[in-house]
Amino acid sequence: MSASLAERLSLVQEGIAEAARNAGRDVNDLTTIVVTKFHPAQLVRDLYDLGVRNVGENRHQEAEAKAAELSELDLTWHFIGQLQSNKARAARKYASVVHSVDRPSLVTALGNAAFTPEGEPENNIVEVLDCFVQLNLTQDPARGGVQPADVVELAELVAAQPSLNLLGVMAVAPLDEEPRVAFARVRAASERVQTVIPSATYISTGMSHDYAAAISEGATHLRIGSAITGNRPVSG
């Protein structure tokens, strides 16, 4: 019999706790985001019943639909995929955190989306959206994110937007590199960002197969999908 959702979730939680112990870190400093992309809203509901409150999605339309369907649940939605600038306003309506801020035009679009076209704050107060800037650890521009050399400049653009709060840096480990080596480069980039924006201390790294390495290199936000949800249905 295959493991149930509850069993997979608790196995991953134990794995995270063990990796934190091995790294001499407090597990309470780690936020686990369960990535529910391609899965139906019912799976998110089941996760909620198991105590999950942070969920991640990488496609805007799918995320928007699920967040609407589950609006009565007290969930924090993390957007982790490539986002078109013309979807920035819609994404701000459900996402509490955008992990994938990867270019100046998206910073501007997300920043402006807190305001009406007349420049008034939406709902009369400037709501602040938490963001990570995404690093590309490969030479392939299709992978999304900025090169490490450009990360401080992008971080400064985010920090300059009154409606955006920079949490830190995010990355996906390349397939052809030891994850811990790649995550050490993320930590170095994070330290450079913190020299100009000291509050941007968070690091979003670590997926199903590499979260232990990510925790060793300072990850604070883990984005874990298949190890918890099981295999993703084929995308429609």
Ligand SMILES: *Cc1c(COP(=O)(O)O)cnc(C)c1O
């Ligand atoms: C899908 C996805 C994840 C989760 O991947 P798993 O290998 O299923 O854990 C994490 N981060 C991003 C950006 C993703 O697109």
